[in-house]
Every structure is written in C-alpha cells, then in structure tokens.
Amino acid sequence: xxxxxxxxxxxxxxxxxxxxxxxxxxxxxxxxxxxxxxxxxxxxxxxxxxxxxxxxxxxxxxxxxxxxxxxxxxxxxxxxxxxxxxxxxxxxxxxxxxxxxxxxxxxxxxxxxxxxxxxxxxxxxxxxxxxxxxxxxxxxxxxxxxxxxxxxxxxxxxxxxxxxxxxxxxxxxxxxxxxxxxxxxxxxxxxxxxxxxxxxxxxxxxxxxxxxxxxxxxxxxxxxxxxxxxxxxxxxxxxxxxxxxxxxxxxxxxxxxxxxxxxxxxxxxxxxxxx
Amino acid sequence: xxxxxxxxxxxxxxxxxxxxxxxxxxxxxxxxxxxxxxxxxxxxxxxxxxxxxxxxxxxxxxxxxxxxxxxxxxxxxxxxxxxxxxxxxxxxxxxxxxxxxxxxxxxxxxxxxxxxxxxxxxxxxxxxxxxxxxxxxxxxxxxxxxxxxxxxxxxxxxxxxxxxxxxxxxxxxxxxxxxxxxxxxxxxxxxxxxxxxxxxxxxxxxxxxxxxxxxxxxxxxxxxxxxxxxxxxxxxxxxxxxxxxxxxxxxxxxxxxxxxxxxxxxxx
Numbered sequence: 001x002x003x004x005x006x007x008x009x010x011x012x013x014x015x016x017x018x019x020x021x022x023x024x025x026x027x028x029x030x031x032x033x034x035x036x037x038x039x040x041x042x043x044x045x046x047x048x049x050x051x052x053x054x055x056x057x058x059x060x061x062x063x064x065x066x067x068x069x070x071x072x073x074x075x076x077x078x079x080x081x082x083x084x085x086x087x088x089x090x091x092x093x094x095x096x097x098x099x100x101x102x103x104x105x106x107x108x109x110x111x112x113x114x115x116x117x118x119x120x121x122x123x124x125x126x127x128x129x130x131x132x133x134x135x136x137x138x139x140x141x142x143x144x145x146x147x148x149x150x151x152x153x154x155x156x157x158x159x160x161x162x163x164x165x166x167x168x169x170x171x172x173x174x175x176x177x178x179x180x181x182x183x184x185x186x187x188x189x190x191x192x193x194x195x196x197x198x199x200x201x202x203x204x205x206x207x208x209x210x211x212x213x214x215x216x217x218x219x220x221x222x223x224x225x226x227x228x229x230x231x232x233x234x235x236x237x238x239x240x241x242x243x244x245x246x247x248x249x250x251x252x253x254x255x256x257x258x259x260x261x262x263x264x265x266x267x268x269x270x271x272x273x274x275x
Numbered sequence: 276x277x278x279x280x281x282x283x284x285x286x287x288x289x290x291x292x293x294x295x296x297x298x299x300x301x302x303x304x305x306x307x308x309x310x311x312x313x314x315x316x317x318x319x320x321x322x323x324x325x326x327x328x329x330x331x332x333x334x335x336x337x338x339x340x341x342x343x344x345x346x347x348x349x350x351x352x353x354x355x356x357x358x359x360x361x362x363x364x365x366x367x368x369x370x371x372x373x374x375x376x377x378x379x380x381x382x383x384x385x386x387x388x389x390x391x392x393x394x395x396x397x398x399x400x401x402x403x404x405x406x407x408x409x410x411x412x413x414x415x416x417x418x419x420x421x422x423x424x425x426x427x428x429x430x431x432x433x434x435x436x437x438x439x440x441x442x443x444x445x446x447x448x449x450x451x452x453x454x455x456x457x458x459x460x461x462x463x464x465x466x467x468x469x470x471x472x473x474x475x476x477x478x479x480x481x482x483x484x485x486x487x488x489x490x491x492x493x494x495x496x497x498x499x500x501x502x503x504x505x506x507x508x509x510x511x512x513x514x515x516x517x518x519x520x521x522x523x524x525x526x527x528x529x530x531x532x533x534x535x536x537x538x539x540x541x542x543x
Contacts, residue, residue, distance in 0.1 A: 140364035143325050147358040148426075149350045149381030 031235070038231050041153045042161070050154050051162070059163035063125040067171060071120045075113055075175035079104050079182030082112075087191045097191040101201030104183030106210065110275075113175040114214045115262050118221035121168060122254040126229040129160055130250035133233025134243035142234065157230045164226035169218045176214070213274050217265045221258050228254040276301050277322060277434065277466070281331035283490075284317055291317045293490030294331065304460055304467040306477040308512060309487035310521065315470035316361070318487070319436045322468070323358050324349065335434065354382040357427030357465075361439040363419040365411040365426070371398070372407035375425045382430045397425040400462070401455055417448035421455070428459065435459065437469035441476050449473060456480045474513055478502070486512060488521070 082104045087097035133156060136142050142152045180202065187193040232250035236242045269275060282295040291314040299305045307315050320326040322333055324340055333340045335355065343349050365374050375397055376390035385393065395407060401421040411419060420440065427435055440456065441449035453476045460467060460480075471477060477484050478498045485495040486509050494501065494509045501509060511519030 136366075139362060140360045141366055143320075144358075144360060144364040144366070146325060147323055147353060147356075148378035149353050151346075 034235060035231055038153070038157075038234070039227070041151070042157060042227075045151065045154045045158055050158070052155055052159050055155065055159035056162045056166075059159045060167050062128075063121065063160075063163050064167045064171065066128065067117075067121045067124045067167075068174065070124055071117045071171050071175050072178045074116055074120050075108065075179040076182040078112055078116060079108055079179030079184075080186045082107055082179070083183035083186035084190065087187065091191075097187070097193060099201060100183060100187045100191065100193060101180075101198040102205045104187075105180050105202040105206055108179035108183075109176050109206070109211055110214045111262075111266075113179055114172050114217045114221065115258060117172045117175045118168065118218065118225060118258045119255055121164075121171060122225045122229070122258065123251055125164075126225050126254050127247050127251045129226070129229040130233040130236075130247045131243055133230060134236035134246045137234060137236040138239050138242060152234060157234070160230055161223065161226040164222040165219060168222035168225075169215060172214065172218045176211075209274050213266075213269050216269060216274070217262065220261050220265045224257045224261055225254040228257060277333070277335050277468070279318075279322075279331065279333045282318070282321060282328045282333060283330040284314070284321060284326060284328050291490055292321070292328070295487075295490070295492065297485065297492060297495070299466060299468055301466050302460075302464060303482035304456065304469070304480055306481035306484045307468065307470045307487055308472065308474070308477055308484060309470075310512070311472075313487050314490050315487050316438050319358070319438055319468065319470055323353070323356055323436060350382055353378075354430050355433045357430070357432040357435040359420075359423055359427045359435065359437045359440055361442055363411070363423035365419060365423055367411055369410075370407065371403075371409050371411070371414070371422050374411065374422060375429050377426065378430050393429060394425070397429050398422070400428065400459070401425045402451075417444055417451065420444065420448075420452060424452075424455065424459075428463065428465075431463070433465060435465050435467045437467065437471075439471055440469055441471060441473045446475075449476060450479075452476070453479045474515070 083100050086103040087100050090096065090098045090100075133142075133152075136152075136156070142156075145152050145155055184195070184198050187198045188195065229250040232246045232253070236246040238245075277297075277299040279295050279297045282292050283290070284292040291312075295314075295318060297305075307318065309315050317326055321328050322335070322340075324343070327341075335352070338352060340352070343352055365371075366377065369377065372391050372394035375394035379385050379390055379393065380387070391407065398404070398406065398421075401424050403418065403421055403425065406414065406418065406422070411422070414422065424440075437456065440452050444452065456467065456469065456476075457480055459465060467480075469476070469480065481498050483495060484498055484501040486493045486501070486506075488508055494504055494506050496504065501513060504510060504513070507520050510516075511521050
C-alpha cells in the first residue's frame with residue numbers, strides 16, 4: 001500500500017513538472033505572439049506617418065539628460081583602465097608603453113563605447129521607461145488613452161523608440177570622446193607620454209570606417225532596448241509587484257540582447273568589410 | 276440608445292458575461308449593481324471597446340461596435356462616449372488642464388488655442404476652480420475624480436460611463452459625486468451607465484437599476500421596484516446581508532488564479 005502511494009506521488013510529481021513546463025512554454029509562445037502584434041502595430045503607425053513630435057523631444061531630453069553623466073563617466077574610466085592595462089602590458093613585453101592611443105581608441109570606438117553606453121542607457125532610461133509604462137498600465141492610464149481617441153503605441157511607444165534612435169548614437173559619440181580622454185589622462189600622467197604622440201597614434205591609425213562600425217551598432221541597440229522596455233512596460237500585469245517584475249525583466253532582457261546583438265552586428269559589419 | 280444582445284465575454288476559463296441583454300434608453304441613467312467580479316466593469320469595457328465580446332453585439336445609436344474598423348470610426352464613436360475610470364486614470368505627467376483637454380486633439384476638430392478655455396469650463400461644471408495648472412499628484416481623491424469626470428465630458432459626449440464613481444471616497448464626497456451625476460444629466464442631457472456597489476448612489480441617481488449576478492442580469496427596474504424586490508438575491512444585495520443565496524467565500528490562496536481573477540473574494 002505504501003509502495004503504491006509512493007508510486008502515485010511520483011507520477012503526480014512528474015505530471016506537475018510537465019504541467020509547469022507546459023505553462024512556461026505556453027507563456028513564452030503567447031508572449032512572442034504579443035510581441036509580434038506589438039511590432040506590427042508599431043510599423044502600422046510609423047508607415048502612417050503619425051509622429052508626436054513634442055513627445056519625441058520630451059523623451060529625447062529625458063533619455064539624454066538621465067543617461068549622459070553615467071555613460072560619459074563609465075566611458076572615461078573604461079578608457080583609463082584600457083590605457084593602464086595596455087601601457088603596463090607593453091612595458092612588460094616591449095620595455096616601453098607603446099600604441100596606447102591606438103588601443104584605447106579602437107577599443108572604445110568600435111566596441112566598448114557602443115556596448116557600454118547601450119548597457120548603461122538600458123539600465124537607466126530603459127528601466128525608467130518600463131516602470132513608467134508599467135505604472136500607466138496598472139493604473140488604467142493606457143486604457144484611458146484608448147477612450148480618449150489615441151493609441152498607446154502612437155502616443156507612448158513611437159516617441160520613446162524614436163528618441164532612443166536619435167539619442168543613443170549621440171551618447172555613444174560622447175562616450176567615444178570621453179573614453180579617449182580618459183586614456184589620454186593615464187597615458188600622460190602615469191606613463192609620461194607626450195600629447196602629440198598619443199593623438200598622432202590615434203589619427204594615423206583610425207579611419208572613418210572604424211567609427212562607422214561602432215556607430216551603426218548603436219542603432220541596432222537603440223531599437224532593441226526601446227522595443228523591449230516599451231513592450232515589457234505595456235504588458236505589465238498585477239499592480240506594484242507586476243511593475244517591479246516587468247522593470248527587472250526589461251532591463252535584464254535588453255542587456256542580454258545588447259550583448260547577443262553585438263556579436264551578430266559585428267559579424268555582419270565584418271562581412272561587409274566595415275572594420 | 277445603447278443596446279446589448281447576447282453579450283458573452285470570458286477571461287481564460289472564467290465566463291464573466293454569459294449572455295447579456297440590455298437596452299439603455301436615451302436620456303436615462305442606468306445603474307448596474309452586483310458583487311465583485313460579476314462582470315460589471317467588463318460590460319462597461321465592452322461598451323467603450325476596451326474589451327471585445329466573444330459573442331453577441333453592442334450597438335450605440337445603431338452603430339454596432341463590432342463593425343468599427345478604422346481609427347476614424349473609433350474616434351467618431353469614442354467622441355460620443357465619456358468614460359470615468361474607477362481610480363480616475365489621470366496622466367501623472369500632465370497638468371490638470373492638459374488632462375481635461377487631452378481627448379480634444381484626437382476626438383474633435385477644435386483648434387488647440389481653445390483647449391485651455393474648454394478645460395476651465397468643464398472643470399467649472401464639476402465644481403473645480405483654479406486647479407488648471409496643478410498636477411494630479413497635488414489633488415485629493417475627490418478632486419481627482421472630478422477632474423477625471425471633467426475629462427470624460429470634455430468632448431461633449433452623448434453618453435457617460437461611470438466605473439465605480441464613488442469608490443474610495445468619503446460619504447460626503449460620494450454624495451457630491453452623486454449630485455454631479457444628476458446635475459450633468461440635467462445640464463448636458465446625457466445618457467449614463469454607472470456600475471457601483473454604493474446603494475445610496477444607486478437610489479439617488481438612477482432612472483433604473485440592474486442587478487448583475489454571475490454574468491447575467493437578475494433584475495432590472497426602477498429604484499422603487501428594486502427596493503421592494505422579492506428576488507432573494509436582490510434582497511440580500513440591497514440589504515447588504517451576509518446570509519442569503521449569495522455566498523461570499525474566502526478562497527484558498529492560489530497565486531495563478533489570483534493573477535487571473537484580480538481578487539481574493541468571489542461571489543459564488
């Protein structure tokens with residue numbers, strides 16, 4: 001009898017596991033469907049030419065002002081670390097700190113500034129967007145938009161996506177410059193490299209296509225972060241707890257997406273010879 | 276006139292509306308009463324088009340909602356209907372006058388330079404003055420409700436839908452809102468549907484009262500008819516008694532069901 005009860009409990013446990021897995025898969029497929037509808041609606045409004053210019057400007061200021069200090073500071077210290085590491089390494093192998101400017105500028109412009117700025121902005125502005133839209137959802141403000149004759153995609157999502165596309169490349173350029181300045185500070189103070197050596201190092205080796213390589217990526221990141229954060233915000237369910245959950249999910253998914261997309265964008269750009 | 280025929284609506288496995296038939300005549304105020312989770316707000320959302328019924332039809336002045344397709348159709352339809360949300364649903368980032376005039380841009384052809392004046396007029400209609408430049412966070416609960424009501428009437432609708440207009444308000448403010456509903460009905464000659472648990476409001480403001488229970492209307496009648504109804508369900512609800520055919524049961528906590536049903540009390 002006890003043996004039978006134990007067997008029955010085992011079957012129930014297996015059923016439970018399958019049921020939970022099934023629920024997760026269903027939820028995932030359902031979310032994908034909602035995301036596809038969301039993107040279709042976005043495209044429809046964009047093709048229709050419905051732009052809320054005032055909202056786009058407001059969002060550009062918010063995203064830019066909120067994120068610029070953090071992204072510039074992050075890039076500055078990243079540039080400093082790069083200079084320190086590369087200077088010490090070349091001193092170790094070549095007895096003098098060589099090519100610091102080249103290494104810092106290439107690393108920052110092609111890879112680190114676009115990726116780190118995207119990560120910082122998704123943590124700062126992306127989280128704010130998901131939380132704001134999530135709160136609007138759970139307090140019926142999204143429904144209120146419909147009753148007042150507009151669509152949340154048009155009024156809330158398109159301005160945020162557009163603002164991201166316009167602001168993130170600008171922030172990345174600021175980060176490029178800030179990182180290179182950070183590298184310059186370490187090269188000069190720590191290794192005593194003359195300014196003209198550092199800058200010539202960059203000017204002699206850097207080409208427009210290296211800048212384009214990093215710049216193009218920022219548009220991919222901006223599109224991904226803004227879409228994910230807006231979608232998670234608008235899909236929020238279940239009050240304050242739901243807002244917290246969707247904000248966390250928005251930040252985590254957008255950060256991971258930036259890293260994954262970085263590989264594929266780099267692969268495409270390399271294939272196109274933009275490297 | 277609003278006409279609902281055989282309206283059915285489900286959320287997942289829960290059948291919220293199970294074949295609603297209802298006619299609301301032009302100029303009347305219909306109050307829908309019933310327990311939590313019985314589908315009162317869902318019915319209102321079907322009327323405004325925020326929820327889509329699986330079966331049946333709802334038409335307003337002969338326009339069937341299910342047939343509305345383009346943005347223009349919807350804008351034209353929603354211009355005729357004002358909706359007061361339970362918690363007001365004011366936009367936090369906008370000032371009071373921007374909230375009130377928000378719909379004018381999308382629902383009407385009124386030029387923007389007139390928005391502020393119209394907002395002040397509508398605010399005066401609901402008894403508010405000198406609040407135009409405040410943010411919603413600076414208002415009391417009663418003021419928020421009134422601003423939300425001013426927003427609902429901003430585009431001069433023919434119909435107003437009230438979702439729990441007195442919930443969360445003190446008895447005096449509830450009475451103020453009841454008076455406002457009556458006042459607006461007289462001044463604007465609008466047709467209204469309100470859902471509420473507040474029997475004082477129902478008796479005061481209603482032309483007719485309808486009781487919704489388990490997705491169907493159990494009784495529809497004048498306030499006097501509802502007051503003297505012999506239907507045991509209606510009697511229990513209007514008298515507010517815990518003993519009777521409607522059983523309130525505290526369900527065992529289940530987080531998945533919780534998220535679907537938005538509450539832990541259900542009339543069964």
